[in-house]
Amino acid sequence: MNRRLILGTAAMAAPAALATPALAQANPEIRWRCQSSFPRNLDVLFGTAERVANRVAALTENRFRIQVFPAGEIVPGLQVLDAVQAGTIDCGHTAAYWYIGKEPGFAFFTAIPFGLNTRQMTAWLRHGGGNALGDALFAEYNIVGLPAGDTGAQMGGWFRQEIRTQQDVQGLKFRISGLAGQVFQRMGASPTLVAPADIYPALERGTIDATEFVGPHDDERLGFFRVARFYYAPGFFEPSARLHFMSNKRQFDALPQQYKDALAIACAEADSEMVSRYDHLNPIALRRLVAQGTQLRFYSREILQLAWRSNEALMADLAGQNARFKTIWDSYRPYRSELFQWFRVAENSYDNFAFAAAAG
Numbered sequence: 001m002n003r004r005l006i007l008g009t010a011a012m013a014a015p016a017a018l019a020t021p022a023l024a025q026a027n028p029e030i031r032w033r034c035q036s037s038f039p040r041n042l043d044v045l046f047g048t049a050e051r052v053a054n055r056v057a058a059l060t061e062n063r064f065r066i067q068v069f070p071a072g073e074i075v076p077g078l079q080v081l082d083a084v085q086a087g088t089i090d091c092g093h094t095a096a097y098w099y100i101g102k103e104p105g106f107a108f109f110t111a112i113p114f115g116l117n118t119r120q121m122t123a124w125l126r127h128g129g130g131n132a133l134g135d136a137l138f139a140e141y142n143i144v145g146l147p148a149g150d151t152g153a154q155m156g157g158w159f160r161q162e163i164r165t166q167q168d169v170q171g172l173k174f175r176i177s178g179l180a181g182q183v184f185q186r187m188g189a190s191p192t193l194v195a196p197a198d199i200y201p202a203l204e205r206g207t208i209d210a211t212e213f214v215g216p217h218d219d220e221r222l223g224f225f226r227v228a229r230f231y232y233a234p235g236f237f238e239p240s241a242r243l244h245f246m247s248n249k250r251q252f253d254a255l256p257q258q259y260k261d262a263l264a265i266a267c268a269e270a271d272s273e274m275v276s277r278y279d280h281l282n283p284i285a286l287r288r289l290v291a292q293g294t295q296l297r298f299y300s301r302e303i304l305q306l307a308w309r310s311n312e313a314l315m316a317d318l319a320g321q322n323a324r325f326k327t328i329w330d331s332y333r334p335y336r337s338e339l340f341q342w343f344r345v346a347e348n349s350y351d352n353f354a355f356a357a358a359a360g
């Protein structure tokens with residue numbers, strides 16, 4: 001339906017003085033403030049919130065406008081959820097798993113170790129009941145959370161020294177997010193969470209020994225290769241990482257339905273756009289990093305098996321301690337098993353042959 005044509009026809013049938021107030025009443029001018037958890041120089045991450053804002057403005061003829069601020073400009077980057085909950089800002093773009101100190105179940109809506117990949121995550125959220133579980137959790141914090149972007153499978157981190165065995169993990173001061181920090185703690189490391197803008201100084205000063213963030217494009221921009229030489233794969237603790245556009249629930253509920261729909265459309269588009277941008281940019285950045293001396297390494301089977309066992313024990317413990325976590329895990333785990341079996345048949349069998357063949 002052509003909304004402009006309808007409005008134009010209505011204007012011809014009534015005096016302009018009557019049509020304009022009616023239009024304004026149906027489509028009020030609304031201004032929101034949004035803060036990203038990411039600094040401006042991370043163009044894909046920070047840029048996703050800007051793309052959502054620009055799309056919302058376009059869909060509402062510029063009557064619903066969202067001003068986006070980088071991390072730290074209003075509140076610290078890891079306090080976006082708190083600020084949205086309190087109404088300090090109208091909305092924010094952030095990762096739910098940074099708030100597992102409030103509720104460990106938040107981790108499921110960004111990433112859990114050995115969890116779903118990007119496509120699988122989308123299927124669980126949209127068709128496996130994930131979004132309904134997320135809606136219930138976010139609502140308890142006065143938030144409406146809309147999935148808005150995914151990084152795809154991430155890298156496994158930057159290290160000053162090689163990580164071959166469990167002994168190499170002992171005492172490692174590792175900047176890492178979400179439940180993965182608790183997994184590495186069980187493996188003997190000393191995990192810590194540092195906001196994106198503060199990672200490089202912490203690594204340079206030796207406050208941390210290693211860091212993970214996203215992947216080659218972002219990691220190159222943050223300069224980790226200058227102070228840590230070994231770059232590990234795979235990021236088994238983030239096989240995908242879904243971000244959310246979080247709106248203050250009272251503010252969201254007060255929006256006209258058309259504006260709610262515009263925000264939902266913009267976030268859904270961002271959901272696919274972000275991962276496509278990373279798929280385009282990451283291989284280019286990885287080639288540059290290796291050319292500059294970065295040593296690409298892969299986690300040993302010993303490390304991966306230890307991490308798997310540690311994660312399974314952690315998930316069982318959390319499910320035994322937290323009823324909400326158990327409810328979400330009881331949805332997520334069988335869905336993961338089903339999709340893993342299917343992907344082994346179709347996707348994995350193709351990948352194993354074609355990727356190797358193309359590499360020569």
